[in-house]
Amino acid sequence: MARNITPRSQDYSQWYLDIIKVAELADYAPVRGCMVIRPTGYAVWEIIQAKFDKAFKETGHVNAYFPLLIPSSYLQKEAEHVEGFAPECAVVTHAGGEKLEEPFVVRPTSETVIGAMFSKWVQSWRDLPLLINQWCNVMRWEKRPRLFLRTSEFLWQEGHTAHATRDEAEAETKKMLGVYAKIMKEDLALPIVEGVKSAGERFPGALDTYTCETMVSDTKALQAGTSHFLGQNFAKAFEIQFQDANGDQQFAWTTSWGVSTRMIGAVIMTHSDDDGLILPPRIAPTKVVIVPISKDDAKFAEMSAKAHELADKLCAVLGPLSVKVDEQNHMRPADRFFYHLQKGVPLRLELGEKDAANEAVRSVRRDTGAKEDLKWAELPERVPAILDDIQKSLYEKACAFRDANTYEVDSYEALKAQLAKGGWVKCFFAGSVEDEKKIKEETQATVRCYPLAEKDRVGTCVYTGKEGAHLAIFSKSY
């Protein structure tokens, strides 16, 4: 087999890019920092999208579409927001053959323009809550792009909601974090930790940012999704006001929350190995590939017909188009096996002449390589069970890896020493934004979050010595 993937141990970044290349997930676009999401990568995105979209609708949200271009003046209306995003914006200065009076920015996120529309739509308490989501492209100019993780353009969803009370908006922020975490754990098999961001890592304009942090296979952290409690900052900047039941004018309380194509980067880094991509079955476009094998053309046609028959039966259980038949008979069997292995197909069913004689196939798991002979008749029952087991074991393996690479320390010296070695490092921390900056300079690591599951633990801050500090996770990150 040609070695077309750099080993992880040799060059992790190159390994990641090689996986994307051999699995045909994405490609660099001719526009610097932008990517082309190839059909296989996009099919993964469509499946992920469908799962989130369903969950949003089940929690009462509706989709809408807002303009790509935002007047520059809008960005200025929220002080922290413009400071955070203006330097990354792409700017349209000409259109329709003329110079524009006011330049537009290509949306880096849509709080501002959606805030302006909400102020038109919200009049009375009866109009609230307003629960809206948008699937779209956004643009943030990247100096050091990396496919899926950081590209100048990416696809995402941004939820934007307005509520009558602070409590309701905070509850929404946390509810959507939970929706995110559930799908990321159950479907993407990511070892997510839910937490709240430190002041230095908050979304520009938010009072609180909640995050789904995950650990990838080089032990760095990756922020897979965030949910922001925006307080009344955007409501005041864009005059989202309503008349309450007593007839008084009130400012609304808003939230926003988003996940993007960057999740695909997290999936690739978490599960794949030196042979190629590994995809959790629930988000794999092709869950099973059947490979008929025969050197004899007539026999191959026969095997192939049988393979299609089995594929149809499996599709009825696993969903349309989720089982493929490999008919690349101009290639050697081993090359055909490796082709699908590299592309991350969770389960391969080999159908040779001997297998056929036994009314069986030889199944090979992508994650463990485990082989098993399965009778044709038992496929519709056994294959879903094997796929469920792959899904479960990928998640468990990722969680075990995260736990094995998470440390707890009680001094700043120990924090620095462990961060230099890698992994996530927990410690009590109550430093300021300024302290966070200094620690980042010294360690290249940041506070990833204060994990919600451990919010009751308090102790002495390793940096300031303050008592009553909460437990934080520090790590280098993508």
Add this chain to the structure above:
Amino acid sequence: MARNITPRSQDYSQWYLDIIKVAELADYAPVRGCMVIRPTGYAVWEIIQAKFDKAFKETGHVNAYFPLLIPSSYLQKEAEHVEGFAPECAVVTHAGGEKLEEPFVVRPTSETVIGAMFSKWVQSWRDLPLLINQWCNVMRWEKRPRLFLRTSEFLWQEGHTAHATRDEAEAETKKMLGVYAKIMKEDLALPIVEGVKSAGERFPGALDTYTCETMVSDTKALQAGTSHFLGQNFAKAFEIQFQDANGDQQFAWTTSWGVSTRMIGAVIMTHSDDDGLILPPRIAPTKVVIVPISKDDAKFAEMSAKAHELADKLCAVLGPLSVKVDEQNHMRPADRFFYHLQKGVPLRLELGEKDAANEAVRSVRRDTGAKEDLKWAELPERVPAILDDIQKSLYEKACAFRDANTYEVDSYEALKAQLAKGGWVKCFFAGSVEDEKKIKEETQATVRCYPLAEKDRVGTCVYTGKEGAHLAIFSKSY
């Protein structure tokens, strides 16, 4: 009832905008010429999208995503293409705080950047056909925007395919026209005529453009979707070459085809009346609304519970979230009825105390106003049948209207006279692009298409007197 819609007979344009407003389909964005697609309008788009997407996948196409920004130099590579699109482009000149070396245009369509990627991906005849589709936003600066019909930004899909032979590419172009026409007729209930465009109306860079033309209720034509045979123009401009089975280098043959949110404009104009929106049931997000009615609070709660029970039973047949219960009991019943009528809900089921005593509801069709008492037990069977009948009768009504407003003439004088009165006018035509321009100046009408169903009819051109001319449809259009 407050008259919040301008009658069609008084001001057609204003009627159209009023419908969009009362049905909460879309809103003007703070960016000139751009629109916000509101949740109800977007839900219609999602249903339409799902139908097309399914049909694309069933015909072997896969989705992908290409960059929003296109280097200006790309547009220059195909001579007709740049002439057609450059004047409408929005241009990004600055990004990441710096002036760009080469400006980017926001994609008006993606033949160029997709062509560049295809040239990387296509090497051998084994890589063909390449059948790719993209769902995305595009931008064409509009001087006279109109919601859904012409906005500076709109949502669409663009199919792009590459083939080994001319025949295959031409067959693909026609196949996708057929896919479009079927969905537009069966689901959108539009009275589509399939045809081929005249030279003057072709896509810039295409050898042939096929179109789905529809007639809206002021008898003007609206182009609802197009499919282009691009020959080898883009393959040569972007070097999409492959090695054929004999080892020779060949240029590929390409196609592109697209439908957009403008179809929603066609639906609104075709079916709605002076009371508000009318939506064909198959693309209505809310297919049925149940309105429980009682002045007594306890009784209302009882009715409401019953309504939810009936809604759940109907959702099991019609699809999740497709049946709503109206609980706006602070409004008068008549106002609640009118609320849903204006929003185009195909069927209303009223549940008053008398109806409840009879274990029945009173059903009211949006299209005809026809009322019928239906027993609760028969709803899961009768409601889908009524919705099917509404769907069918909307399509038949639209076709009958189109036919009643289509004329055939045999002289240029008669053509001009009829065009001044309105409608579609058929005649034999074999004029040049120059002739088409002159006719447009004199009549404000254009050749909408040469209808495929009548391609065998030939006669004397009404403008040039040439023999062997084909039958063309002239009309004013959106």
